[in-house]
Amino acid sequence: MTTTHAPVGGLDAAAEPRARFSDLMAAEWIKLRSLRSTWFAYGATALAVVGFNAGTAYDTYTYWPQRSATDRADYVRAGMALQDAFTANSAMVMMLALGAIGALAIIGEYSTGTIRTTFAAVPARRSVMAAKTVVVTAVATVFGAIVAGTSFALTQAILAGRDAGLSMSHPGALRVVVASALLAPVCAVVGVAIGAVIRHTSATMIASVIVILVLPIVFTEGRHWSAVAGHATLYQAWLRLVEVNPRQTDFPWTTGGAWSVYAVWALTAAALAVTSTQRRDQ
Template structure:
């Protein structure tokens, strides 16, 4: 009779080694958002055209001002006045606000329109960090654009005005504040656009809301009544005009003028509130 050798017990199955991916670092998110931004040719075309238009507007307004000065004699060096809305003409800066708002909104809206937001949220569940990275890249890009536009507008306009001895240097009173305020207008509007884009998530509707809020709404509120003036002064475009303005308002005027400190606060609060709202909405809303 053949003896049966008992089969050896099966070896315990070795659990598959779980692959743990390292957490995504915030600087990686910033690098990813920068790649998304710089890979779009339309972004660079829009920036180049905006730069050319705003600086060209400053040159055109300065040339018109030179024409107005033709009948007067040369302006003595000691009596030069800084002409802020020649160096930083509203006709050039209103379109800058629109473009900055639109491109800031597209950083969010484009992902929702293409469906890429689903891939992004799967790869990075921390949606708030994604929005914060978008805000950092947007603010950095438009701060650079704003600095170039502001400096270029000032240099070109003063070069033209020097033909009538009406140009002023950087050290002239009021120039530094106007330069900084004009440079920061672009990142302020771009971050506001990002916040509106996160709230609305539709390209056309975001553009309408952004243009209406930042450009069309402020002139509706006059400065003759306190409540109306308060609403007007709370708008970024009105804050920019007050900061660029080199002269102090007449105390005897019937209008209610904004303060410099209040205008800087407006510059801080609008982008801050917009980014915070964007983070909260994106974190709580289903994709």
């Protein structure tokens, strides 16, 4: 008698189809939603952001009678209520929080070692990272839309008690809401990219703070090169998009330029996140 040996892994393994991208996204969604800390972080961030904005609007509401008639008329005429719809403090909180959440989506797997299991099951690392990036971006986009929309509705409802609230149809209102909402997914993708490159929790958090928050503060409008560098940062792009009355500066720029900064940051971060793990040991 002769004995035949089946190939290693058997016929089923040899015929097993490659993972579809939709399957990879489903797996990444399961990873994300199974972590309670993720939802705690999103919830705390939402409360902080909406709380900052509502608190600012309520402060305006409280001290409204102390304003002069001219000041109140100027406030309404200039549409200054849009500045209370999404404040600079709330933008900073959301940028830092979403950057951290995005980074944790990848460095959490590196710190526990489960990334080895993921790449062993799906050797196509770029596909895995692309799926993770898409899922993180989608969740952050929904989060940003809910938070920005809620902030606008709540703050304008508060200010409406003084006949100072604005509707979404007011010129510039939609731009403020969309620009604020898109801060969430862009910063989340930046966090994923930084986490994929550095892969260590503490160093990633420090790098996120520097890239997202410190650099925009360092660059000023005093010199041309500094102004251009500052305009290329996310925070300053957001400031330009939500300006009610654009400031007169030596180096002005347009809202189109600010939108392009959003796009460049998002696309560059996504490309870096997808390709950074390709030639690494894990």
